[in-house]
Amino acid sequence: MKITDLNTGRDIGSNCLLVQIAGFHLLVDAGMHPKKDGAAALPRLNELPPLDYVILTHCHLDHVGALPVVLRKQPRVEIICSPASAIVVKRILRNSVSVMTRQREETGIKDYPLFTYGELDAVERALRPVPLLSPRILRAGDGSEITLTLHPAGHVAGAVGALIEHRHRRIFFTGDVLFHDQETVPAAQFPEGRLDTLVTETTHGATPTRPEVTRASETRRLLDTLNATLAHGGSALVPAFAFGRMHEMLTIFHEARRRGALAEAPIFCSGLGVDLADYLDQMSRKAGWVNFRRHILTDLKIRPLENRFTPPGQDLAEKGIYLLSSGMLVEKTPAWRVAANLLDHPRNAICFVGYCDPDTPGGRLLARKHGDTFLFHGLDHVAHIRATVERFHFSGHAPREELVAFARRAEPRSIVITHGDPPAREWFAEEFAIELPGAKVTDPEPGVTCLV
Numbered sequence: 001m002k003i004t005d006l007n008t009g010r011d012i013g014s015n016c017l018l019v020q021i022a023g024f025h026l027l028v029d030a031g032m033h034p035k036k037d038g039a040a041a042l043p044r045l046n047e048l049p050p051l052d053y054v055i056l057t058h059c060h061l062d063h064v065g066a067l068p069v070v071l072r073k074q075p076r077v078e079i080i081c082s083p084a085s086a087i088v089v090k091r092i093l094r095n096s097v098s099v100m101t102r103q104r105e106e107t108g109i110k111d112y113p114l115f116t117y118g119e120l121d122a123v124e125r126a127l128r129p130v131p132l133l134s135p136r137i138l139r140a141g142d143g144s145e146i147t148l149t150l151h152p153a154g155h156v157a158g159a160v161g162a163l164i165e166h167r168h169r170r171i172f173f174t175g176d177v178l179f180h181d182q183e184t185v186p187a188a189q190f191p192e193g194r195l196d197t198l199v200t201e202t203t204h205g206a207t208p209t210r211p212e213v214t215r216a217s218e219t220r221r222l223l224d225t226l227n228a229t230l231a232h233g234g235s236a237l238v239p240a241f242a243f244g245r246m247h248e249m250l251t252i253f254h255e256a257r258r259r260g261a262l263a264e265a266p267i268f269c270s271g272l273g274v275d276l277a278d279y280l281d282q283m284s285r286k287a288g289w290v291n292f293r294r295h296i297l298t299d300l301k302i303r304p305l306e307n308r309f310t311p312p313g314q315d316l317a318e319k320g321i322y323l324l325s326s327g328m329l330v331e332k333t334p335a336w337r338v339a340a341n342l343l344d345h346p347r348n349a350i351c352f353v354g355y356c357d358p359d360t361p362g363g364r365l366l367a368r369k370h371g372d373t374f375l376f377h378g379l380d381h382v383a384h385i386r387a388t389v390e391r392f393h394f395s396g397h398a399p400r401e402e403l404v405a406f407a408r409r410a411e412p413r414s415i416v417i418t419h420g421d422p423p424a425r426e427w428f429a430e431e432f433a434i435e436l437p438g439a440k441v442t443d444p445e446p447g448v449t450c451l452v
């Protein structure tokens with residue numbers, strides 16, 4: 001089997017693997033780089049051979065964001081994905097078109113949008129949802145056959161890993177994975193038995209695991225912080241990704257309210273996350289492997305964020321919990337605007353519940369100390385950090401040791417490292433060399449075809 005990493009860098013960016021096996025040319029994911037602008041955010045799609053199939057592991061933009069461009073180049077290619085992803089993919093891409101269109105207006109990047117609303121219909125028509133854990137025989141143009149099985153990968157609603165079997169060879173792509181239950185998504189169920197090739201994500205390779213930090217302990221700590229903030233007459237901002245993490249938080253709040261563990265106060269929630277609640281509800285009812293119901297929003301009496309402008313630095317009149325995107329406090333998002341109102345005031349709290357890239361406003365805020373200043377670019381506001389700023393750990397990715405343990409059980413002869421920054425990849429390469437000394441480990445050079 002040959003693999004070419006079409007991501008433009010050795011990082012978590014425009015994830016896209018070209019796989020050649022038997023007579024097949026497959027693409028696993030086609031993502032858009034979250035930190036690059038314009039056409040530079042796309043994977044290397046220029047030299048694509050005619051594809052038989054695209055396998056989509058899940059609907060985060062770093063995996064799905066370039067899919068319409070693949071379809072433009074190859075209109076007849078079929079996209080294999082989970083039934084849950086098939087429900088939400090168009091909605092996620094539609095939002096991406098709106099964001100890119102706005103960015104074009106604001107920054108003048110001429111490439112944007114990289115695709116149009118009209119092109120999303122082609123994506124929708126190309127979707128071939130495959131039920132989870134049901135082997136499916138695929139045929140290539142030259143008549144050769146492989147068997148594909150999608151395995152639940154935890155991580156986010158609809159996420160799968162892909163097992164490809166050809167003759168007696170077994171190749172497995174983890175996609176992004178979490179081996180523990182979340183509120184809205186059950187744990188991954190990966191294949192048992194030996195694998196020949198394992199293509200693994202390495203997100204947390206450079207993150208030492210802290211066994212004392214569990215989802216349960218972080219949930220308690222978050223609820224304690226929210227309750228203390230509300231009890232002191234403050235407001236709490238919980239910045240969260242609109243797809244998945246926001247629904248995790250809603251489920252945690254719902255459950256906590258039910259058992260009296262979350263103080264009564266209004267919860268404000270707006271935009272894409274609220275809209276996606278309908279999609280997650282549909283995914284739960286029609287596709288399975290997702291647990292989220294729309295009534296949670298009604299039960300929690302979720303209120304939309306008011307459009308009324310409060311000048312930055314001035315505290316919001318209505319006290320409550322503001323559960324808003326973006327999770328990294330990206331500029332001009334609702335979470336960023338509300339942060340500019342809350343940060344100067346000691347009774348308030350900002351509770352990060354997801355990963356923040358160091359180059360985002362969220363990452364920059366987390367790097368500062370209480371009492372420091374913090375500049376809200378674009379609002380011309382220099383805040384003094386007087387609110388509580390806390391980080392809570394609810395990662396959707398497996399701790400590194402659990403991925404190594406999976407590899408040890410699977411005893412692959414060949415391992416391919418993907419989806420990680422260089423230090424994360426190095427940790428895995430060293431660990432695999434110790435734990436699986438017989439295995440060939442490949443950390444593919446972007447754009448270079450490797451025999452694996």
Ligand SMILES: [Zn+2]
Nearest residue numbers: 058060155176
């Ligand atoms: Zn992901």
Ligand SMILES: [Zn+2]
Nearest residue numbers: 060062063176
């Ligand atoms: Zn990812």
